[in-house]
Every structure is written in C-alpha cells, then in structure tokens.
Amino acid sequence: MRIAIVTDSTAYLTPEERARYNIHMIPLSVNLEDGSYEEEVEITSSEFYDKVRNQKQFPKTTQPAVGKFVELFNELSKDYDDVISIHLSSGISGTFQGAVQAGQMVDGITVYTFDSEISCAPQGLYAIKAAEMSKQGASVEQIMSTLEEMKSTMDAYFVVDDLTHLQRGGRLSSAAALVGGLLQVKPILTFDNKAIVPFEKIRTKKKALRRVEELLAKSAQEHERLQATVIHANCEEEGREWMKQLAESYPNVEFSLSYFGPVIGTHLGEASLGLGWVKKI
Ligand code: MYR
Known part of the structure; x- marks a missing residue:
C-alpha cells in the first residue's frame, strides 16, 4: 500500500524537510490589509511580522477551503492508495474538519485524518514520524497507532x-x-x-x-x-x-x-x- 502523508502549513516544516520526508503541505492563509496570503507559499514569516507592524488592522486567519483538500487528495490518488492527513488541533481551527469532509468526497483513495490536538513543530514531529514509517513500509494501522502512542508523551x-x-x-x-x-x-x-x-x-x-x-x-x-x-x-x-x-x-x-x-x-x-x-x- 502506498501511503501519502499530508500536513498543513502550521506544522512549519521547512521546504527541505518536506522534500526530504516527502510530506505534502496544504496552506492556511492570513488576511492582511493588502490582501490574503497563503502562508509558507506566498508570504514568509519575517515578511508577515513586518507587514503587521506597519498596518492598523489586526490580521485574521483562514483555514484551507474543503475544495483545496479535495484537489490535493484527488492529485494524490494518482500515486497513492491511502492518505494520512495530520492537522492542527480541531479545538482551535476547522482545518481538521475540512480534511475529514474532503476525505468523504474523494474516490480511489482512502483518507485517514489525525487530529494532532496541538500545532506547530510538535505537529511536524507527527508528520515526520508518519512519513518515515510510510517509507519503511508500515501499514496505516501501524502508523496511526504510533501517532497515538506519541500523543501520550507530547x-x-x-x-x-x-x-x-x-x-x-x-x-x-x-x-x-x-x-x-x-x-x-x-x-x-x-x-x-x-x-x-x-x-x-x-x-x-x-x-x-x-x-x-x-x-x-x-x-x-x-x-x-x-x-x-x-x-x-x-x-x-x-x-x-x-x-x-x-x-x-x-x-x-x-x-x-x-x-x-x-x-x-x-x-x-x-x-x-x-x-x-x-x-x-
Ligand atoms: C484558522 O483560522 O483556522 C487558524 C487558527 C489558528 C489558531 C492558533 C492559536 C494558537 C496556537 C498556538 C500553538 C502553539 C503550539 C506549541
């Protein structure tokens, strides 16, 4: 079984890490006075903090549209049988729920969602572990159970x-x-x-x-x-x-x-x- 690993931008994995571990990333966005930007794609961290310092309004954030998840999962279905999609805590963002919804809308690939119940680098550690295990030929069940085991000491x-x-x-x-x-x-x-x-x-x-x-x-x-x-x-x-x-x-x-x-x-x-x-x- 070929298993793709997806996480969202809030894991803040570097492009090198994503390439090294073959992790697919779906971005969330920030809405600033001069427009909306997909983070890690259209705006870097230092650009963001500079812009915010120079604007009057407070920025806002947006989760990825369900359609973006569907697009990504459909694309992955060409090369993979399953996807493990790892996201920031469902208690602070609707991103996880968006992945769940999209997973029910695609054919030809099974989507397993993992609520990290956290965000940022700790979320990235889950994604890297899942990617390493997928590369070593582990099954979806083995990967999901290892992620749950990690949760107990995260x-x-x-x-x-x-x-x-x-x-x-x-x-x-x-x-x-x-x-x-x-x-x-x-x-x-x-x-x-x-x-x-x-x-x-x-x-x-x-x-x-x-x-x-x-x-x-x-x-x-x-x-x-x-x-x-x-x-x-x-x-x-x-x-x-x-x-x-x-x-x-x-x-x-x-x-x-x-x-x-x-x-x-x-x-x-x-x-x-x-x-x-x-x-x-
Ligand atoms: C959205 O618009 O869906 C994104 C909402 C993100 C909320 C972030 C709240 C702060 C999270 C802190 C994480 C710290 C992890 C070590």
Missing part, C-alpha cells in the same frame, strides 16, 4: 508577550483571561483537551521560561530520550539562546529550533516563545 508550553492576540482571535476565552487576571502577568499556556488553556500565572517572561524548563526537566527524568523544539515568533536570537542553554543542561534531549509562522503568529503575537517535546520512539 507536551508543549508557550509564553506570549501580549495575551490580547489570543483573546481577539477567540482562541482563549476572555473569561479565562480576565477571571484569571492573566492580562497583568506572563501566563504559561498549554493545550488541554484540544483547546488552549492557561497553565500557570508567572510575573515575568524570564521566570515563565524557567518554569517551562522545570517541566521539561521532569519529563527528561522520566524518559530515556526526548525530542524537543524551541519555537519562536520572530525572535530567533532569543529562541536560539534558550535552546543553547537547555541543550547544555539536558544531554538526553535532542533539540531543534522552529518558528511560529504567520497564521499562528496572528494569534500569539510577535516575541512569543514555546517549547514542545515528546518521548523519542
């Missing part, structure tokens, strides 16, 4: 500079932000049951990052080997420096650096930092 925490981006985009309820008094502090955010939730309130970004490190340390003690990614929103130097410090302290953790691109950056804002990890299997 964790991510992130710290935003300004919580209003998340509130405005409706991805963190105003109630959660206000009742918790989060606007005055640097809350650590995470995913719970597919949605973004405040994890802990901390006074400063520095202390928040220290706390995230403690959470990583706990996981690094529990598991023999971890794969971790530092994720930055247009603050590469800060992200790289944090990654360097962490890498010196946790020799059993394999680190990489990734970014919050235009779509996720719309909801988190510039200068956000995140750390995701999973047990290496």
Whole structure:
C-alpha cells in the first residue's frame, strides 16, 4: 500500500524537510490589509511580522477551503492508495474538519485524518514520524497507532508577550483571561483537551521560561530520550539562546529550533516563545 502523508502549513516544516520526508503541505492563509496570503507559499514569516507592524488592522486567519483538500487528495490518488492527513488541533481551527469532509468526497483513495490536538513543530514531529514509517513500509494501522502512542508523551508550553492576540482571535476565552487576571502577568499556556488553556500565572517572561524548563526537566527524568523544539515568533536570537542553554543542561534531549509562522503568529503575537517535546520512539 502506498501511503501519502499530508500536513498543513502550521506544522512549519521547512521546504527541505518536506522534500526530504516527502510530506505534502496544504496552506492556511492570513488576511492582511493588502490582501490574503497563503502562508509558507506566498508570504514568509519575517515578511508577515513586518507587514503587521506597519498596518492598523489586526490580521485574521483562514483555514484551507474543503475544495483545496479535495484537489490535493484527488492529485494524490494518482500515486497513492491511502492518505494520512495530520492537522492542527480541531479545538482551535476547522482545518481538521475540512480534511475529514474532503476525505468523504474523494474516490480511489482512502483518507485517514489525525487530529494532532496541538500545532506547530510538535505537529511536524507527527508528520515526520508518519512519513518515515510510510517509507519503511508500515501499514496505516501501524502508523496511526504510533501517532497515538506519541500523543501520550507530547507536551508543549508557550509564553506570549501580549495575551490580547489570543483573546481577539477567540482562541482563549476572555473569561479565562480576565477571571484569571492573566492580562497583568506572563501566563504559561498549554493545550488541554484540544483547546488552549492557561497553565500557570508567572510575573515575568524570564521566570515563565524557567518554569517551562522545570517541566521539561521532569519529563527528561522520566524518559530515556526526548525530542524537543524551541519555537519562536520572530525572535530567533532569543529562541536560539534558550535552546543553547537547555541543550547544555539536558544531554538526553535532542533539540531543534522552529518558528511560529504567520497564521499562528496572528494569534500569539510577535516575541512569543514555546517549547514542545515528546518521548523519542
Ligand atoms: C484558522 O483560522 O483556522 C487558524 C487558527 C489558528 C489558531 C492558533 C492559536 C494558537 C496556537 C498556538 C500553538 C502553539 C503550539 C506549541
């Protein structure tokens, strides 16, 4: 059985990674004052953050149209029997549901959808694992069950500079932000049951990052080997420096650096930092 692997742009896999692992990508879009752009195709991250700084309105985001999924799946049906389509959490975007709908509309190829219940680099780790297994001849069932196994140790925490981006985009309820008094502090955010939730309130970004490190340390003690990614929103130097410090302290953790691109950056804002990890299997 030939199995194609699809993920959406919010995994922020580089073109080299996509080519190396033969991963197909469907883009989400950002809507700016001067038009709509498919991220990773028509606009880069730094172009996006520059444009946003110079415009008055707040950007918006759009999931891929179901028709785009149908087009992609039909194209893949020429070379593959099955597709595993891996997407950002269904609790924050309708993208996953769009893939499910499109999967029911195509013939000649079976579409299996996987809700990552997260996004960004952690989502990319699922896609890479699936692609490696597909190349080695694993079945759909084996791949899906490995992805589920990964889910049990997948964790991510992130710290935003300004919580209003998340509130405005409706991805963190105003109630959660206000009742918790989060606007005055640097809350650590995470995913719970597919949605973004405040994890802990901390006074400063520095202390928040220290706390995230403690959470990583706990996981690094529990598991023999971890794969971790530092994720930055247009603050590469800060992200790289944090990654360097962490890498010196946790020799059993394999680190990489990734970014919050235009779509996720719309909801988190510039200068956000995140750390995701999973047990290496
Ligand atoms: C859409 O318009 O469908 C896209 C909505 C994207 C919402 C993004 C919310 C922030 C996600 C943060 C992910 C952090 C992962 C480590």
